[in-house]
Amino acid sequence: MKKRFAALSRISWFSIKSSLRLRVLLASSILLLVSLILVMLSVMASFESAQFGAIRKELAADANVLLTAAHIENGELIMPDKLPDEKFNQVESPVLGIVYDVSGSPIWRSRSTLDEVIHYVPDNDGEITEFDLSSDPAGKYFFYDIDVSLDGVPLIFVTLTPATEYFDVLNSFRRSLMIWLLFTGLGMLLMVWLCMQWSLHPIRQLTCNLREIEAGSSDSLKGEFPRELSKLTAALNQLLNNERSQRERYRDAMADLAHSLKTPLAVLQTVQQSEYLQQQSGESSLPDKDSIVEEQVQRMNQIISYQLQRAVTRQKGLVKNHINVQQLIERITRTLSKVYQHKDVQLDTRVERGCVFAGEEQDLMEIMGNLLENAYKLCLQHVRVSVATSEDQVDKGYLELIIEDDGPGVPVDRRKDILKRGVRADSRTQGQGIGLAIAMEIIDSYEGLLTIEDSELGGALFRIKLYS
Template sequence: MIRSLRIRLMLGAAALAVLFMLALLPALQHAFSIALEDTIEQRLAADVATLVSAARTDGAHLIMPQRLPVEAFNLPEARLLGYIYDQNGRLVWRSTSASDERIDYQPRYDGRGNEFKRARDSAGEEFFVFDVEIKLLQGKEAAYSIVTMQPVSEFHALLQGFREQLYLWLGGALLVLLGLLWTGLTWGFRALRRVRWELDQIEAGTGTRLSDEHPSELLRLTGSLNRLLESEQRQRERYRDSLGDLAHSLKTPLAVLQGVSETLAGQPGNEEPVRVLQGQIERMSQQVDYQLQRASLRKSGLVRHREPLAPLLDTLCDALDKVYRDKRVHVQRELAAGFSLPVERGALLELLGNLLENAYRLCLRQVCITGRYEAGQCELWIEDDGPGVPAHRRADILRRGERLDNQHPGQGIGLAVACDIVESYDGSLSLDDSHLGGARFCLRFAQV
């Protein structure tokens, strides 16, 4: 299926142009054939006039000169033939050019003037015939049919030559027309290219709305897109404000409960209830954080992001090196030149922070980060040399609340947040074995 509108229009216009040319071709050939026959008729009529002007009568006898003014009549091999018949249809004179021709022609002498038609000779060759009835010196005894003939083959040769030239010129005209159509469509689509460029600016985050400098036919479309952009922006702002209000309203009661639990912890006999209470408060706090992160990190439906990876890795690895300074983790990077991911910066920091923190926490000494472009996709691998994840548990740890590491505090929502972020950007997150001996998290996003 052809997805380019310009190519579709071009193919449609080309098809119509070809059909028009095909329809025009027989019409032009027919018109030329009629015009050529008219020309031949006029030429034969002029040759008849030459014979009439050269003819003399002596009583009932016709006298013709030895040489005629039209040289073609005087040449034996010429293709212009001249004949004169009396009123009884007997041949009384023929030109030198007709001396070896055997044409079975019977003139029609009925007083109706002249006639233009076709006749054949004994060999089957066809001729144009122009027959004129004339009364020399107004004498009844001197009435004749003066006939001139020309082979139809010459007419066909001229017609074939015209047809070949017509094919050539119409083919050239069609190519010129297609070129002009392509140029016109290219110029006409400048407006759509400008809309596309402005949309690219909006997707890249360097623009906020479409301009009004577009043809009137597109203003309704651009106006609708601008209203959609403004509505989305207002909705996102309201969403962030609501999330902030929700966070504030929930964090404050949780802080009060935390304070109460600490007060109760100082009283004897409350150790077990306080431990349960504090665990549930901590769990609620983490769940609130998780839901807020999950809601706020959704990408915009119209803005397309592209974030370089190297600067973010510098920031995250510096922070994690300080947290896990006792391990002295060695991080190996293998990134394609200018490698970037189609994820908004805040979401990418949250995503990489969870995955790298997991790798730092579980590795022995080494973490490897690989970024590459493969088959139209951006792939990012984060590997470690830790204990790895059993194959039958890999799907479990990507679900919220599931944890394999019980030696460190937490609620097991970091990887679930990572999965949500990846899914919101139409990507995929998978887990398998690393060549370092531990786990390998593989992120894949479509290139944009």
């Protein structure tokens, strides 16, 4: 039995730990229970204090009635047969009146005490008035006594009332209070549950969206979410988009790689077959076989390098690195200056102070490396690089990079075409026409823009906007 109870306890605790709804409900229930207990204790204390005050006030007024009616003749207490207050004249009245001498012996009792057995003995402690709850063998009484001296005779006037009615009222009030607080607690718990259901609706909506994505019926988180969840949903959508784009990019890259390798492999296969046939016929080997093989191997190496580079192009991630743009441009231009030192390129760099790129360093390296290499390759003598930060019409900040040269420029009708894979702006220069395509893919992954314009230097101007 103990093992079964322990197992059930572990299951229940695990259910609470694994459910946010149960956690909130349990925490709210505990808080509500503690609050109701404190409310009950406070109300009961206030009620008891009010009852004590009312009884004290009533007994004090009754004692004043006795004191007013009393007088001394020949050193003895004289009380009228009938007191002004009828409560003392009725046998079954709950208000009792007794007068004691200084030794504590009763010398007068009201008519209402005739059927009562009272063992109360006043405490002559020097206090003029005293009020308290006295435990009597016959029951509990509230008493109020006044120590006075009438015409030199010390007397103690005491009024009493049974505490039975007080405790009956107190118990009845406590039961009513507990019942009302119980219903109030259940009602508040119901309201907490309803509020919790309403508050957790966005999380249930998020869960449903995730299940739809798992089932393949949706490709992103859709709907309006509270401000506290908007960043989470945006990050999840970004991760989903990145994962989907990465998967598509790998698939496309592998398909392109397989298709691109068909031609050089076919050439090598043809050379091998020709070599085999010539050996069988006793003829000499192909004189240019080595150059053909070397050429095809180099081509295959270029194709593989490009496809691998394209396949691992990273998307904008959740963790943003802050790359110093000026230092990166200096590294690239130092290398290019050595490669194109025969052209004596004059570089004009205008980088706004403190410009940083929020992303992967290799991504910015690919973008600036490809565009700067094209500028160095096609320029006559001048290359200008400008970097600044700005904001668009909706106050969205972005990093603007401008690369200009004094080369032949790009005709307007070819500006869209050269961004496509395999298309080159100048067919007279060496290259495969994939540099701008790679840069464009990276820029798209950052939701950026690339535009081609005419430069003041006379050549092309490439303007890149990368949003942070």
